[in-house]
Amino acid sequence: MEDNSRPPASDSAYDVLRARILSGELTPGERLIEQTLAKDLGISRTPVREAIRRLLHEGFVEKGKGYSTRVTDFYEEELTQLFEIRRRLECYAAGRAARMATDKEVAKL
Template sequence: MPRTSASIVYKTLKDRILSGTLAAGDHIREEELATDLGCSRTPVREAIRQLEAEGLLELSPHKGAYVTSWTDEDIAQIYQMRLLLEGRASKLAASKIKEFHLEKLCVLAEEMERASKGTRPDRFSLITDLNNAFHGIVHEASGETMLISTLKGIIQVSMVRNTFSLYSKEQLSRSMNHHRELITALSHQDPEWAEAVMHCHIRSARWVTKPRS
């Protein structure tokens, strides 16, 4: 899909940030990254600016780019935003959802369950991708373009810290149950139920990376 150098750099850099290869606060040198990826500085700069706009990088003039460090307070606020926005998305989706949405959700839920019971070492990143796709379908079903694009940015940020590899067996199973319950609520076209399930789902995810306090 991405055929320009800039988009390749973008994707690579974003992967490294989301996967934790690049840690919070790390300094990114344009030249270094350019030679590393075998292109000139211009595409690298473009990728960096784009990631800055998404909030994954912070850049200060003449100094360079740094991987954004999120405070615990930031993370807490991001979850509050997800609560508000994904709650609304679920609510809206319940009234508008189409059959093919429900079918996709079922398939994704099933694949996630299969993946979570497996033992492949890369299963967590697979679950992450499936989970993102699942939430994406719910958002799409809400039919609100603006809500969808806002959510995309916010969720991405909350994914920097949250990995399914941190989930306990119990937490993972609860998450899967939420997916099932959400599908049921949506298929019954019950907005309040759908919103409530989503609230449970997000609130429970909130406590994975940060057990107490």
């Protein structure tokens, strides 16, 4: 049987990079270099690339000239608004899921 207890490397890379952006360790405008990040995280470039794509989709990083990627220059107010929108969406989704849950699904919880 295969051990699937560890999350995929791309998820771990995403979590680390996102935390570094939010903490300010990776500063606004800072260029993200896949090879350097992969070496730092002890993984190959592919999971780092996947993590960067996810961060790009979520607005934490942005494409620069050519193939470069940089940390987005967020302002505190923008971050507050983004987190409020996310909170509302997650609350809505949780409420909707709870209303649509079957007795069998509730029993599993």
